Amino acid sequence: MPTTNTEMQWPQRGNRKTEFKTSHVGVVPTRPTEPLRFQQGIAVLGIVAILLSAITFSAISTSQQVQQFYTIEKTKRDTEKAHVTHMQQVKEIAKLLRSHSASQTLNRIDTSNATILIEQTDLVGEEQQSLQHFEVRISQDESNTIYTAKFLRYPSLLRLPTSNQQFSWDNQLTEWLFNRSIEHLSATYFPQSVAKQDCVDLPPASIFWIEGDCQLDNEDIAHSDENQPLMLLIVDGDLTLHADTQFHGLIVMLSTTSYTHTLHVSPEASIKGAYVSNHPLNASLDGSLTPSTTVLKNLQSHTTLAKIIPIPGSWYSNN
Template sequence: MLGKQTFDQPSVAKGAVATTTVLLLTALLTGALIYALTTITSLTYQVHHHRKYFAAMSEIEFQINRIAEQLRQNSPEALELPTTTIVTETPLLGRNDAPLTHFTIEVASLELPLSVSQEYLRYPALLSLPSAHSTNLSDQYLSSMLSTMFNRKLEDFSPSYFPQVVISSQCDLTITEAVIWHHGNCDVTLSGDIGTFNAPLLIVIEGGDLNIDGLGVLWGLILLLDRRDLREPSATFSHGTALRGAVVSNVNYQIAGQTTFNHNVLKQLQQSSYLAKIIPVPGSWHDDIQ
């Protein structure tokens, strides 16, 4: 009996060791599997959360840009804003009393505790108005006229500067709610007024003369633009026609006919919605993640 017992003990011991080894390996594999599943779950959550964050941020940025474009011509009260949006408005005065408006747009996400705010400045494309004295001054003033009125050098002044502009090949002065830009001579016969005191025009005649006849009054600002300064452009208003506003040029020019400088007409023009521009204030973007 003793010999038999001595013979069986190593087998039992080996079996116990094997069982223990299997259990340890199983435990290790189970732990590794749990860790892997936990890691995968965490990564999946992070990826999903990041996707939700970027989707929410993209939607907020879209809404802010959309609202800013609407504010270019409208007040916040005129917009249908969602409950997640707050817009504040502050009127300001710029150089030479140019009308400016400061806006702060804040949009919150419906999906995440996230909001973004951005400040904007609305200003007129016609930054400074000419005076009755400044419409007929020295060559030095004339050459700096574009810089004074539009904050643009001659080489940078083009139709794209204006937010709403029509390049009229036929010199159609009946266009409203946009700057009229014409290349070459412009000959127009009036059969009534063009523009009004409350809705004056901005007309750019590049490289040509303006000749108005017929019957009627033209309300607004006429810019005779010359890039080569090889000749003196002219604006002529025949008997029966008149201008209420101003004629300006970046070079010496000639003017004939009944023209009456009217500062109030120019002020109305400066405040026209089609001349309004809006830009984001640098460094004003801010996000808030709770």
């Protein structure tokens, strides 16, 4: 056998060509290199294709997740916007309901972008107060939401003076009438009150909060009568009703000190309803005093004295 590493070529048969090489162990045919490279290329292309498929799938999946995220965020923002809009509408409705009926309120608000329903139920309180229960429902097709809230309207004059309090004094007076201590009672408790330092040129109103002395004549209260009575609160001041002054309603004289103030009712002047005080008064009563539960009830039920509060736990939305 040959012992040198020389290549030998054998005769060709057809187009087939086989290469051999010699070695010390004999003649060994060499392996073709082209098919191996082809297979390696195919394998690399397959791996690249798999990687590209994975990247494409990941990109599509990420794009879908991003789209879902933006869709969820938009829905969330739209829902929050609708919630804020409904809250504002409900607050506006509540303000109107404080002094208007349900039908009057619906005529005064914009219902172009929502459907608004107000249900009113008339109630009677423990002390025979006139109360109103309102259920407000706002629905909007665009956001597919329904917002519901309930309110209670009640008089700021919660209770009428008792027979013992009328034309007299009681140091627990404000707690009885308004459910407020005198330290926590102010003009802001009465939503439509007129607050002044005296009674000069009083405007037409139903509630007056006067801090100081008050000289009252008939021209100041000519707009009132038994059906439209007044509530006059005098804080740390004296009150004088001049001749021919006809007062219909409730006079509340409040003192935050130990000083004794004066109530003077001139001849030909009159009070129909009641006057009360939380402290003894120097009373000079030359006119007429006529207690009237009818006048006081008319005052209590007047919408200018009304207050409205949301009922806890009644605010909710359906979407």
